[in-house]
Amino acid sequence: MNRFDYQRATDVTQAIGLADQAASTGQVRFLAGGTNLVDLMKEDVEWPRTLIDVNRLPLRAIEELPDGGLRLGALATNAETADHPIVRARYPVLASAILSGATRQLRNAATDGGNLNQRTRCCYFYDTATPCNKRAPGTGCGARGGFARMHAILGASEQCVATNPSDMAVALAVLDARVRVSGPQGERLIPLADYHRLPGDEPWRDNNLAPAELVTAVDLPPGDFGTYYTYLKLRDRLSYAFALVSVAVVLARDDAGRCTDVRVALGGVAPKPWRVPEAEALLRGGAPDRARFGQVAARMLEGAVGLGDNDFKIELARRAVVRALEQAASGRPQSHTDKRIA
Incomplete structure (x- = not known):
């Protein structure tokens, strides 16, 4: 060191x-x-x-906001967040996502702010003997032409095909969370959708934080997202493994069973949580059924490109979106105690 x-x-x-x-x-x-x-x-x-x-710093509190939302202090641990009664009651997709990641020991130490800022788990990023534009700009991308089973099928560039590893961020994406940051120029709010960056020609920049800016909290919007939701994580083993594909879903239904609100985010497939508003709109106002779910999945994966080793992710993601929408619409979310896919 x-x-x-x-x-x-x-x-x-x-x-x-x-x-x-x-x-x-x-x-x-x-x-x-x-x-x-x-x-x-x-x-x-x-x-x-x-x-x-x-x-x-006094940033560990989890507290209700005047508008009915919830503020997660940046230093609240992942374990404290997942176990908070309001999170479990109103935002269970977030608790589920957190509990699907890492181990109990790591969740007891890892903070919410740190989780948002964790770096990719790309093997070329970690191996200093190999080229990596994210670690050493201008050296190339070892995953292109190399072992790329875990890598991105959406949102990548010629410079970088690494994925964002966070489970928590995928759930925050469907909740339309906002990241509160403070810096030399004052305080600002960044929508979660705009917090992480696609690699483009600057793959070393993971997020849109300015120099010396510090994440102080994550704000969740008001609402009850506790009935129709799921966090489905597909991985090589059932614990302590990063997602090959994950899907977070929250939706709302009226008395006639029609979907009034639908939000879907993919993880494990892109450099940031992947949402496609046009895909979500395909379900709004209609009855949830498998045919519509397939249309949503197809729209979310438009433009997906594999690298050979990870071609399977395209079909896996399509099926995962359909399965996750079925779980959420039926009110039977994926269990992270019994991890067999429901």
């Missing part, structure tokens, strides 16, 4: 000031749970010159 300067902040203003000051001298990172960053430093993938410990 390389040498670095360590600073400990006690309030948000101090943390931002320290980051802003350190940015001119080299790479700076905020440290919370450290479940991803410390591994990257040990593996010689990231080399921050300065670490700013934010664990003493």
